[in-house]
Amino acid sequence: MLLKNPTHNLSNNGNHKNNVRNDGDESMKSWFQNKRAQGDTKQENWIQTLAKSEDLKQTFYNNQKTNIRFSLTFLTTLVDEKIIEQSILTSLLDNDFHSIDDLKRIVPIGDIQTCNDPSKIEENLCNGYVLVTIETEEQYFGFIAAKKEIGRGITSPEVEISVIGPKEAFVESIATNLNLIRRRLPVKELIIEEFTIGSLSKTKIAFLHMEGITNQENVNTVRQRLKDVEFDAVTDSSYIVQIISDNSNSPFPQLLDTERPDRVAAVLAEGMIAICVDGSPQVLLTPTTLVDFFSSFEDYYLNWIIASFFRLLRVSAVTFSIMVTPLYVAVLTYHYEIIPHDLLSTLITSRRIVPLPPVLEAIILELTIELLREAGARLPTKVGQTIGIVGGIVIGTASVEAGLTSNVLLILVALAALASFTTPIYKMSNTIRLLRFPFLFFAYLWGLVGIVFCLCILLTHLIRLTSLGRPFLEPFYPTRWTDLQDSLIRFPFKERAMRPQYLRTEKPYRYSKKKASIKKDIDE
Amino acid sequence: MHEQTIPDRLKISPYLIFYAIMSMQIGLGAMDFQRLIAKYAGYDAWISILFVGACLHIILWMMYKIVETVNGDIVTAHMYVAGNYLGKVLSFPFILYFLVHSLATLRTFIEIIQVWIFPDLSIFWFTLGFMLLCMYIVFGGLRTVVGISFFGLVLPAYLLLTFGFNLPYSNFGSILPILDHSVKDLLKSSFHMSLSFIGIEIVLFLYPFIKEPQKSKKWAHLAILTTTLLYAVFAIMTFAYFSEGQLQKAIWPTLMMWKILKLSFVERFEFIGIANWNLIILPNVCFSIWIGSRLVKKIFNIKQKKGVYLFIITHMAIITFIHTRKEISLLNSMMAKIGFAFIMLYIPLLFIAVQIAKKVKRK
Numbered sequence: 001m002l003l004k005n006p007t008h009n010l011s012n013n014g015n016h017k018n019n020v021r022n023d024g025d026e027s028m029k030s031w032f033q034n035k036r037a038q039g040d041t042k043q044e045n046w047i048q049t050l051a052k053s054e055d056l057k058q059t060f061y062n063n064q065k066t067n068i069r070f071s072l073t074f075l076t077t078l079v080d081e082k083i084i085e086q087s088i089l090t091s092l093l094d095n096d097f098h099s100i101d102d103l104k105r106i107v108p109i110g111d112i113q114t115c116n117d118p119s120k121i122e123e124n125l126c127n128g129y130v131l132v133t134i135e136t137e138e139q140y141f142g143f144i145a146a147k148k149e150i151g152r153g154i155t156s157p158e159v160e161i162s163v164i165g166p167k168e169a170f171v172e173s174i175a176t177n178l179n180l181i182r183r184r185l186p187v188k189e190l191i192i193e194e195f196t197i198g199s200l201s202k203t204k205i206a207f208l209h210m211e212g213i214t215n216q217e218n219v220n221t222v223r224q225r226l227k228d229v230e231f232d233a234v235t236d237s238s239y240i241v242q243i244i245s246d247n248s249n250s251p252f253p254q255l256l257d258t259e260r261p262d263r264v265a266a267v268l269a270e271g272m273i274a275i276c277v278d279g280s281p282q283v284l285l286t287p288t289t290l291v292d293f294f295s296s297f298e299d300y301y302l303n304w305i306i307a308s309f310f311r312l313l314r315v316s317a318v319t320f321s322i323m324v325t326p327l328y329v330a331v332l333t334y335h336y337e338i339i340p341h342d343l344l345s346t347l348i349t350s351r352r353i354v355p356l357p358p359v360l361e362a363i364i365l366e367l368t369i370e371l372l373r374e375a376g377a378r379l380p381t382k383v384g385q386t387i388g389i390v391g392g393i394v395i396g397t398a399s400v401e402a403g404l405t406s407n408v409l410l411i412l413v414a415l416a417a418l419a420s421f422t423t424p425i426y427k428m429s430n431t432i433r434l435l436r437f438p439f440l441f442f443a444y445l446w447g448l449v450g451i452v453f454c455l456c457i458l459l460t461h462l463i464r465l466t467s468l469g470r471p472f473l474e475p476f477y478p479t480r481w482t483d484l485q486d487s488l489i490r491f492p493f494k495e496r497a498m499r500p501q502y503l504r505t506e507k508p509y510r511y512s513k514k515k516a517s518i519k520k521d522i523d524e
Numbered sequence: 525m526h527e528q529t530i531p532d533r534l535k536i537s538p539y540l541i542f543y544a545i546m547s548m549q550i551g552l553g554a555m556d557f558q559r560l561i562a563k564y565a566g567y568d569a570w571i572s573i574l575f576v577g578a579c580l581h582i583i584l585w586m587m588y589k590i591v592e593t594v595n596g597d598i599v600t601a602h603m604y605v606a607g608n609y610l611g612k613v614l615s616f617p618f619i620l621y622f623l624v625h626s627l628a629t630l631r632t633f634i635e636i637i638q639v640w641i642f643p644d645l646s647i648f649w650f651t652l653g654f655m656l657l658c659m660y661i662v663f664g665g666l667r668t669v670v671g672i673s674f675f676g677l678v679l680p681a682y683l684l685l686t687f688g689f690n691l692p693y694s695n696f697g698s699i700l701p702i703l704d705h706s707v708k709d710l711l712k713s714s715f716h717m718s719l720s721f722i723g724i725e726i727v728l729f730l731y732p733f734i735k736e737p738q739k740s741k742k743w744a745h746l747a748i749l750t751t752t753l754l755y756a757v758f759a760i761m762t763f764a765y766f767s768e769g770q771l772q773k774a775i776w777p778t779l780m781m782w783k784i785l786k787l788s789f790v791e792r793f794e795f796i797g798i799a800n801w802n803l804i805i806l807p808n809v810c811f812s813i814w815i816g817s818r819l820v821k822k823i824f825n826i827k828q829k830k831g832v833y834l835f836i837i838t839h840m841a842i843i844t845f846i847h848t849r850k851e852i853s854l855l856n857s858m859m860a861k862i863g864f865a866f867i868m869l870y871i872p873l874l875f876i877a878v879q880i881a882k883k884v885k886r887k
Contacts, residue, residue: 338790448795464664
């Protein structure tokens with residue numbers, strides 16, 4: 001069908017480049033006209049659309065031994081011309097080439113497909129395949145993979161930095177990412193399922209779980225939700241997070257995104273599910289709990305005592321970060337009786353010349369810090385750092401000297417900002433920065449009662465939140481002792497024979513508890 | 525029984541009944557029960573607490589017997605005894621009971637805020653805010669309500685430690701001599717203790733929602749035991765701290781006890797205590813609304829959501845009319861009497877009725 005029309009004039013020696021291009025364009029046009037005449041409209045549509053792009057090329061050649069006429073069609077922007085020149089063309093021109101089925105024998109490339117379904121052509125062309133057709137077999141097509149791989153190399157993590165432990169981070173290419181994970185779990189139980197999502201972007205999505213460990217119900221839910229995604233262009237994993245979350249109206253992230261392959265491998269072994277999205281250096285993990293967002297993966301590389309100390313430090317830092325400005329506002333607006341004499345005089349001295357009410361003072365300073373952070377994030381790195389430091393110092397000192405804010409509040413806000421950055425997962429630290437504003441509002445409204453009131457709202461929200469239908473506040477509520485051992489305090493590995501209970505794994509034990517718990521007597 | 529079955533995912537683990545009962549019991553009663561009971565039995569009143577606690581164990585046993593026999597909640601029990609129509613009529617007063625319960629709790633809390641922190645607090649707006657929060661919780665289902673009761677008990681638990689600051693100023697000799705009051709006085713003070721113990725009746729309503737209800741029994745008994753001991757120890761601490769005459773003048777002895785606490789960065793700890801009390805009374809109100817709206821659903825066959833709206837509107841309508849200390853006090857003593865009648869008199873009666881009905885039906 002493709003080469004039916006004899007009217008086009010082609011040069012037979014197609015390996016001459018300049019010739020080939022013009023020749024190809026000519027032939028394409030006539031070919032398409034011919035197609036239109038045949039009236040196969042569905043197929044025609046994509047050909048017409050595709051032909052508008054300058055990067056679609058079709059060239060015709062004659063095999064030197066059998067003198068059979070064949071054509072190569074491909075998108076120049078997607079394929080690697082080196083592969084075409086060196087592997088495909090040389091072998092197709094020089095070897096005995098009679099039919100499409102010969103391709104697998106003569107072309108030294110692993111990924112070769114043959115089919116007689118014209119609807120496959122578009123999909124494969126857009127995925128970097130070269131279409132091979134010959135005049136004798138009109139309805140039979142061969143596809144040879146010749147995809148150009150462009151991407152950056154593996155670098156060290158930029159968001160989830162660790163001092164100890166592996167320094168590899170995911171990159172944009174899904175193949176590389178899967179390789180990084182598969183290398184860490186070289187067993188047959190690791191299952192990789194692939195999907196394509198996005199009517200325009202055709203994003204490849206891989207979804208990973210461990211057979212025999214991961215809860216099947218969870219796997220089915222994730223698979224179903226991924227299949228149900230209907231969106232045009234999915235360019236990053238964050239899209240998937242927002243689309244498949246249990247509650248998309250929550251400021252809390254319910255899927256954990258990480259750029260560390262070691263973290264992914266470790267939690268896959270615990271029974272979580274990982275989702276890789278092509279083009280995104282962040283891999284998603286689900287189901288998660290609130291605690292996961294406060295554990296840096298470095299915790300597992302440190303001794304349990306030190307790791308637990310850091311975790312407690314982080315959690316108290318977060319609490320401090322959310323609560324401190326609202327408490328300041330509540331106490332200075334309504335309850336100055338709470339503060340003892342000596343401390344009160346310090347506060348009053350620093351606030352003596354400030355004309356604004358505490359709430360305005362706090363909101364202005366908080367917004368300033370937010371501005372600095374946002375500006376620092378948007379500006380190029382070098383400028384950003386300068387702005388951050390200069391802006392912080394200049395604005396801070398100047399506003400205190402001008403009498404717009406008090407020293408004490410400046411210190412508190414700066415500490416709170418610092419504390420909010422201790423959260424290891426970036427998305428969670430954003431949430432925490434946002435949370436203080438409703439607290440500020442309620443503190444201004446009802447003082448301390450307001451703060452507790454807002455805390456109740458937050459608690460309710462967290463209790464109602466689920467990740468993949470599993471309670472988000474686990475292991476606190478519902479209380480599960482074995483999971484509590486890896487929450488605020490990380491117990492030593494020998495105590496952690498159980499996989500997390502909330503994952504409802506099919507194999508609850510990671511290793512035999514009995515062997516681990518043999519206790520030795522003195523001098524044995 | 526045409527009992528609608530409750531899917532497993534909506535049920536709660538048996539141990540959670542511990543938090544549910546305890547948080548329902550510890551509410552506003554904990555602010556002033558010391559004064560009320562000492563009025564009659566003096567400093568022997570702690571014996572009354574233990575006595576009431578012991579009685580409650582028997583009542584709890586009866587409640588479990590009732591719901592186990594009918595395999596449902598109190599409405600099922602009523603229908604079991606008195607037939608469909610009359611059973612619903614019998615269950616109706618309990619809607620009012622829980623309405624009054626949450627009203628009394630909320631209004632008393634607002635009173636404490638008004639007296640100690642904000643004299644000008646708008647009852648209307650605070651109630652509205654509180655009700656919206658309750659609505660958010662109750663719409664999350666029983667699991668959310670129980671979750672709030674869990675945190676409402678665990679998070680403010682640190683407040684217990686703050687009473688340690690009172691110990692250096694206490695004289696434990698003052699509760700001696702033991703048993704210098706008559707049995708009648710002790711019983712009177714037991715009666716006044718009942719407001720602080722109201723809450724165990726929720727077993728009658730939550731039972732169908734408990735996973736493996738058999739296992740929840742021990743937790744329920746443990747909850748009563750813990751509350752009893754907690755109240756008793758706390759009462760003794762109060763008696764040791766105040767003199768008998770002084771205690772009668774303190775309207776909220778618990779708040780007065782905080783006044784002694786002084787840290788380098790905090791004075792007047794009762795402000796923090798009152799703020800925390802918000803979290804303690806929240807489960808009380810939420811359970812009342814949840815149970816009340818559930819009853820509305822079962823009795824009138826309308827959606828539970830509508831029952832919640834009904835509750836909230838009624839609250840908003842009534843609460844602004846209760847102004848004076850006298851009215852609030854009346855509301856609370858009324859609540860105590862109804863609660864006493866319900867728990868100590870009605871439940872044994874229902875227990876006997878169910879047992880008789882069971883025998884009759886078997887024949």
